[in-house]
Amino acid sequence: MDTSLLLYTVLFIGMFLAFPKELKRAGFNIDYVFHGWLGDPQLDYLGFHVRRTSLTFLLHCCLPFLYLGIIHTNLVSFTLPEYVEMSITTLGVLTASYGMICFFLHVSLQRHPVYKRLQKYDTPISRVKLEVNSQARSIGAYHTDNGAYRLTVTTEWLLAPSCYNIEVAFLNDTHLELESSRTLELSENAKEGSQHVKVIATSTSGKYRQFIVMLNSLDYRDFTNSLKIPVHNTRSILINQSLSEQFTDTFLTHIRENPKYSVRRFRDVDNEGELENCLGCVVKKAQVKLRKTCASSRQGGRPCTQCRCRPMWCSECMARWFCSKQDQSSPNTWLRGKAPCPMCRQVFCILDVCMIVN
Known part of the structure; x- marks a missing residue:
């Protein structure tokens, strides 16, 4: 492989796929760049994350073609048939992605996967959305965002937004189990290493699929204190405590x-x-x-x-x-x-x- 092509590939992966925390802290992220369209999560929590995940999906669909496009113009030469084929494929994928997002956001929002899960509870979706948004902006809600994961706990709901999805669990229908922990030796926050714990959220009635909540051990105590249900530790996993x-x-x-x-x-x-x-x-x-x-x-x-x-x-x-x-x-x-x-x-x-x- 050509040296310049290898260097470009490494830089592209580092900038767009393994996104550095320093760029996020500097404001170079989807939340900040597109905040005018995404809105304020304090006012419309669910709507914000539905728009954010949709936009993230669309932008990530562009990355492979952005990669190939820059290679074509700077590093290698494609023949005309290859260029036409790549252009048609790019246009097709982006059109399909954009069409799906427009369908969810403007035509049938209630068919979005997040709202379909909320509809399984015997409450009108408009009332559930209003309840979640109201509780998420209340002073007693717990929020954490360390760049690797986001988590919100309200009086009735556990919300775990990810890159392309939002996991939503009704606490009265949830069983939380401490699954495992792992310690990273190198950490900028702790000299002795950083411990990360994995909590499994399971629906007792089967209304939502099982999902994983990842937490830093330093956030674990605040997380459990904000819950009205216990986190079961049947494996007797030892959680490291901070000095405070x-x-x-x-x-x-x-x-x-x-x-x-x-x-x-x-x-x-x-x-x-x-x-x-x-x-x-x-x-x-x-x-x-x-x-x-x-x-x-x-x-x-x-x-x-x-x-x-x-x-x-x-x-x-x-x-x-x-x-x-x-x-x-x-x-x-x-x-x-x-x-x-x-x-x-x-x-x-x-x-x-x-x-x-x-």
């Missing part, structure tokens, strides 16, 4: 030994006798109250002060907040560190975090 997750577990263990705080006694509930939702995750109820109980107010250089805010945070969100305010280069000092209240900025230590009891 390890601290969160230790933080929760310590605050369980602190004095308890009675919301009934101090009337920190609403008119119906319920605690407010956590301001951090908006999923759990408030679980902790900052109340000065430590003996020494001068330990650590800053005096602990009395916080008079109502209970507004769950224990895990408070642990993450406390961790974020510590010296990240000295994790061995975190437990004896201090942090300001997220609301009133009064200083507290781990001994001042009281679990709530009714």
Whole structure:
């Protein structure tokens, strides 16, 4: 093979097939370049991804002919019959692809594979679409996108957009199983390597086909916390924890030994006798109250002060907040560190975090 042809082939594969993360971060991707036509996923989540997958399919159909076309004009010479044959094939494939996309987007959107799967649930497709779009833009929805995969979890749905498809699962009809994990030794995010886990989503009623959810172990905890159904780990697969997750577990263990705080006694509930939702995750109820109980107010250089805010945070969100305010280069000092209240900025230590009891 000619050296220039080999070099061109390698560069073409690297630029268009194994798309570098650096180009995506710089905005050279379909979402950014065609954002005017694709729309805003915050306003129309399903419509955005239907248009994105359709456009991706059409553009990828062009790549083989783009490759051959550049070769023809720069590197090798085709005879006239070969050129005519390639042109006819290119025109035929692109016309068929464009016709199929126009049929789905403008003629019969309900026959698109995504909407056909949603129609299996005994609800009008317009209502399901409105429900999914509304939940996807809610403050409690979980979104992750690391370039290799996208994932959205709402109160009722698990949505996994891929290059050409969108996997949609109704959580009440879903069984999640932790299938396997693998560790990549070289990682820009973790010195000790990056662990990726595979979760299998299966319909308990058979209304959708089984699909795979790939996750970084650093995202696994947030993913499971956002679900209202459990992820079964029957194979006892060990999930690596980040340093902040390890601290969160230790933080929760310590605050369980602190004095308890009675919301009934101090009337920190609403008119119906319920605690407010956590301001951090908006999923759990408030679980902790900052109340000065430590003996020494001068330990650590800053005096602990009395916080008079109502209970507004769950224990895990408070642990993450406390961790974020510590010296990240000295994790061995975190437990004896201090942090300001997220609301009133009064200083507290781990001994001042009281679990709530009714």
